[in-house]
Amino acid sequence: MARLLLLLCAASGLLLAAVAAIPPPEEAARMARYVLHSCDWGALATLSAQEGLRGRPFANIFSLSDGPPGPCGGSGVPYLYLTDMEISVQDLEVNSNASLTVSLAQTPYCRKHKYDPQNPLCAHIIFVGSIVKVNDSEADIAKKALFTRHPEMESWPKDHNWFFAKFNITNIWVLDYFGGLKIVTPEEYYSVKP
Numbered sequence: 621m622a623r624l625l626l627l628l629c630a631a632s633g634l635l636l637a638a639v640a641a642i643p644p645p646e647e648a649a650r651m652a653r654y655v656l657h658s659c660d661w662g663a664l665a666t667l668s669a670q671e672g673l674r675g676r677p678f679a680n681i682f683s684l685s686d687g688p689p690g691p692c693g694g695s696g697v698p699y700l701y702l703t704d705m706e707i708s709v710q711d712l713e714v715n716s717n718a719s720l721t722v723s724l725a726q727t728p729y730c731r732k733h734k735y736d737p738q739n740p741l742c743a744h745i746i747f748v749g750s751i752v753k754v755n756d757s758e759a760d761i762a763k764k765a766l767f768t769r770h771p772e773m774e775s776w777p778k779d780h781n782w783f784f785a786k787f788n789i790t791n792i793w794v795l796d797y798f799g800g801l802k803i804v805t806p807e808e809y810y811s812v813k814p
Contacts, residue, residue: 642729642743643814645797649804652794653814655722655745656686657694658729660769662722664700664751666711680708684722684787688768696810698722698747698787699754699762701773703780716750720787743796749789759784 643650661683668678683701687694698720702709712718723744724730725737735742754762762784767774776782792804 642724647812648794648796648802649792649808650812650814651743651796652745652792652804652809653694653696653812655724655743655796656696656698657814658724658727659722660685661726662698662720664708665719665721666708667715667717669711669714670707678708678711680706682708683766683770683773684720685765685769687765694814695761695765696814697765698789699765700751700785700787701762701766701770701776701782702751702785703782705780712751716752718749718751718787720747720749721745722747740795740798743794746793746795746801747787747789748791748793749787751785752788754784754786758786762786 643654645651661681663679664682665677665679668674668676670678684698686696686698704710704713721744723737723742725735725742725744729735730737730739730742733741737744766784773782789806789809792806792809794802794804796802
């Protein structure tokens, strides 16, 4: 029954997303939530701990999810599925601070409107904070969020010691219109729905 409800919720979300408009530029916190919930991956930047790159910025692509697709999900928390074998995760073990960028460029929205990914109207959000492993009580939430959007993850090799993590947001910048970045506090961000 729960699976059926989840499938119905996802299907209704896809239908609503097809006709729903993005939030207006004056609602920056809502835009940040909307963009994150619309995205399946982001660019995570760490400070490299690798020989030859130590201390330099290093960006890498990661699958993410803040909840199942559609209006029934979306906690605003970016969850990730990580392994210590991954080079960026090794960086995070030395310094957990990072930034995460997500963009509507990965959705049909910008292509439909013929917006270049660098065009401010093709909204993107920059989160700054740190990556932390989720505790046992939050692991089921992270698993549901990630595996509903990225079902392949369930079959990834068990000997890689995968774990669930989240991006602990401390700062948020929104670029969704002309005139520069907008600053959104985490409190503002979590108080709205996409």
